[in-house]
Amino acid sequence: MALRSNSTVRSINLSSNQIKKEEAQSISEILKNNTTITSINLSYNPLGDGILFITECLKLNSTITSINLSKCFKSDTIIASIDHSGNQIKNTISQFISECLKLNSTIRSIDISGNQVGNEGVHDILEGLKSNSTITSLNLSDNQIGKPGTQSFSEFLKLNSTITSIDLYLNQLKNEGAQVISECLLSNSTITSINLCENKIGNEGAQFLAEALKFNSTITSLDLSENQIHKEGALSIADCL
Known part of the structure; x- marks a missing residue:
């Protein structure tokens, strides 16, 4: 060549x-x-x-x-x-x-989007990232990641200090996964952008994220489009802004 x-x-x-x-x-x-x-x-x-x-x-x-x-x-x-x-x-x-x-x-x-790695696959990838100190942007959208996968994410992000952008679009986080993500955002101070679009997150998940945003001062972009958030959840997000 x-x-x-x-x-x-x-x-x-x-x-x-x-x-x-x-x-x-x-x-x-x-x-x-x-x-x-x-x-x-x-x-x-x-x-x-x-x-x-x-x-x-x-x-x-x-x-x-x-x-x-x-x-x-x-x-x-x-x-x-x-x-x-x-x-x-x-x-x-x-x-x-x-x-x-x-x-x-x-x-x-x-x-690594759209490769259907699932919960076990994302766990393996995050294990590799624990030893990596250079990657700042990670795209794992459309990979069938559910609550177990977000639990791995949460544990990883509590310790990681380099990743600033995460894309989890089109996974299966739901309210339980949103809760896990929100908990890690309380202690992570490097992530500035997170995409949670189309994850079947409802009002309860939005409320968890809203509580985390009250204490997080680094997130500048949060995408919650195409979820299942209605008036109650939207008001929770609005109140934290």
């Missing part, structure tokens, strides 16, 4: 191109040695096992700051790989991403 010798391209968009395992492997080989590309968009490609090559190269790449993996796999499936000692390893996709995030120190923004 021409990118092997190119030293001027900073951003590359390969979304919606039917990139699969073989192509992903070729891309990863280039990224291992490339020192100029800072942003790569691989969204809407059926990467499958190819995600393994991408996450492995990100462990070595020190220039990429933004990566979009939205809609790259249908579920948090198990992938078998061979480690450097010749041992077979079986991990879920989210576990491979988690290991990558533990070692990468340059990525600032990651989009």
Whole structure:
């Protein structure tokens, strides 16, 4: 590929191109040695096992700051790989991403939306982020995250001091998840933007969030659109502003 010798391209968009395992492997080989590309968009490609090559190269790449993996796999499936000692390893996709995030120190923004990782998958990803101190923007929208997943989020955000933007659009938080998120907002002082759009949050959830906002002084953007909030919940939000 021409990118092997190119030293001027900073951003590359390969979304919606039917990139699969073989192509992903070729891309990863280039990224291992490339020192100029800072942003790569691989969204809407059926990467499958190819995600393994991408996450492995990100462990070595020190220039990429933004990566979009939205809609790259249908579920948090198990992938078998061979480690450097010749041992077979079986991990879920989210576990491979988690290991990558533990070692990468340059990525600032990651989009894993629309991949249906579920509660266990988000737990694995957040475990990787516990060791990461550079990512500031995290998009986990449309991933079937419910209350157990938000519990993992809450525990993580109480300790994290780098993430400023979180997108949880189109998950399954409901009132219980909104309560968990609101509790973590009481102690987190770095998040400035959070998207909770389309999460079946009702008046009760809105009231929990409103109480948290009374004590939180860093949130500047909160998206609660397309939920199930009526007059009572809306008034609670209005009262805290």
